[in-house]
Amino acid sequence: MIYIDIKLKRKNFDIEVDQVFDDGITGIFGPSGSGKTSILHSISGLAQPDTGCIKVGKQVVYNASENKNVSVDKRNIGYVFQEGRLFPHMTVEKNIRYGEKRFGNKGLGFDQIVDMLSVRHLLHCKPAKISGGERQRTALARALFACPKLLLLDEPFSALDKNIRNQIIPFLLKIHQVLHIPILVVSHDITDLLKLSHRLFLVKDGKCIGHDHYLQLIQRKELSGILGANSLLNAINMQVTEVEPDYGLRTLKGVDLEKEVTIYCLKNRKKYQTGEMIKVFINADDIALSKVYHEDISIHNQLKGIVTDIIDRGHLKLCIVDVGFPLIVEVTSDSVKKLAVSKGSTVWCLFKSVAIDVIGQG
Numbered sequence: 001m002i003y004i005d006i007k008l009k010r011k012n013f014d015i016e017v018d019q020v021f022d023d024g025i026t027g028i029f030g031p032s033g034s035g036k037t038s039i040l041h042s043i044s045g046l047a048q049p050d051t052g053c054i055k056v057g058k059q060v061v062y063n064a065s066e067n068k069n070v071s072v073d074k075r076n077i078g079y080v081f082q083e084g085r086l087f088p089h090m091t092v093e094k095n096i097r098y099g100e101k102r103f104g105n106k107g108l109g110f111d112q113i114v115d116m117l118s119v120r121h122l123l124h125c126k127p128a129k130i131s132g133g134e135r136q137r138t139a140l141a142r143a144l145f146a147c148p149k150l151l152l153l154d155e156p157f158s159a160l161d162k163n164i165r166n167q168i169i170p171f172l173l174k175i176h177q178v179l180h181i182p183i184l185v186v187s188h189d190i191t192d193l194l195k196l197s198h199r200l201f202l203v204k205d206g207k208c209i210g211h212d213h214y215l216q217l218i219q220r221k222e223l224s225g226i227l228g229a230n231s232l233l234n235a236i237n238m239q240v241t242e243v244e245p246d247y248g249l250r251t252l253k254g255v256d257l258e259k260e261v262t263i264y265c266l267k268n269r270k271k272y273q274t275g276e277m278i279k280v281f282i283n284a285d286d287i288a289l290s291k292v293y294h295e296d297i298s299i300h301n302q303l304k305g306i307v308t309d310i311i312d313r314g315h316l317k318l319c320i321v322d323v324g325f326p327l328i329v330e331v332t333s334d335s336v337k338k339l340a341v342s343k344g345s346t347v348w349c350l351f352k353s354v355a356i357d358v359i360g361q362g
């Protein structure tokens with residue numbers, strides 16, 4: 001847990017945050033200049049709040065009233081910046097081992113970290129000779145080797161293209177699975193954040209305007225300005241149950257759901273194996289609604305569900321359909337009227353097997 005109750009003067013406004021972050025992965029999202037980095041800097045010790053208190057796990061790292069301000073290197077917090085900030089004159093190995101001298105290593109061993117982040121083959125290279133994604137993995141390995149109690153990631157993907165981002169995300173999920181430490185990630189791309197976590201912390205003008213599950217946040221009309229500008233995304237944990245090698249068609253089963261949900265996915269880029277845990281992403285506007293099941297149709301996925309909520313977005317409506325998990329479906333208001341869909345209606349949610357994006361969970 002991270003407890004943060006601080007005030008910090010900035011040029012155009014004051015940062016005022018009074019929040020508790022759980023031990024999961026939290027995505028921090030907000031307009032440029034809204035104070036996201038200032039909040040991470042306050043937690044890490046790179047900025048000193050004017051008043052308040054910050055506690056990371058059991059350790060009070062800052063308390064203005066007691067004049068307590070633990071220095072950056074004693075806070076045991078891993079911080080990974082946008083461009084990794086590796087030492088250019090050191091090899092990947094020396095970069096990773098750098099934290100050891102200052103903090104010691106009481107957590108994962110060098111080999112375990114190197115294998116977890118797949119950087120063993122790079123150990124003798126200098127940062128200039130490796131790719132952006134490899135540099136970010138090295139920066140993550142260096143942060144982990146210092147055995148942090150908390151990991152802060154400030155725009156860790158922004159210098160990377162989409163394919164490389166999708167390669168880094170499974171490493172972050174794996175880090176969280178293995179270490180169970182809280183991770184706060186700042187990104188201007190909500191899709192990246194949702195690939196990592198459902199929990200979002202929304203910031204505007206230095207204040208928290210929402211800190212909740214994505215599904216709860218999109219239901220709040222006043223947040224549509226900040227969240228509505230982005231394509232809404234469904235993110236579901238699933239397991240591969242069957243692989244059809246000839247067609248690349250995979251059957252995926254929902255994990256920890258009330259009822260079994262099977263969807264079909266066509267992904268040839270990576271060969272996922274039966275039994276593998278993956279995350280599945282479907283854009284809300286790639287899903288169509290129907291009041292009937294269609295026998296003769298090429299669309300592979302038709303999930304039956306009950307509409308639990310309809311959120312008004314002007315000429316668009318967000319239908320939340322319980323198909324075993326809450327599926328967000330974006331359709332025009334006109335379609336909702338034509339189909340006479342309302343709360344409690346039974347509907348089929350249709351989406352093509354190619355409309356699904358998938359990342360492994362490591």
Ligand SMILES: Nc1ncnc2c1ncn2[C@@H]1O[C@H](COP(=O)(O)OP(=O)(O)OP(=O)(O)O)[C@@H](O)[C@H]1O
Nearest residue numbers: 009010011012030031032033034035036037038039
């Ligand atoms: N050291 C500082 N002293 C005073 N004001 C600052 C300082 N650093 C940043 N600011 C201002 O505080 C505000 C918040 O900046 P911050 O970098 O925290 O926002 P951000 O949400 O991370 O922005 P971005 O998404 O563009 O990186 C901005 O208006 C910025 O100009």
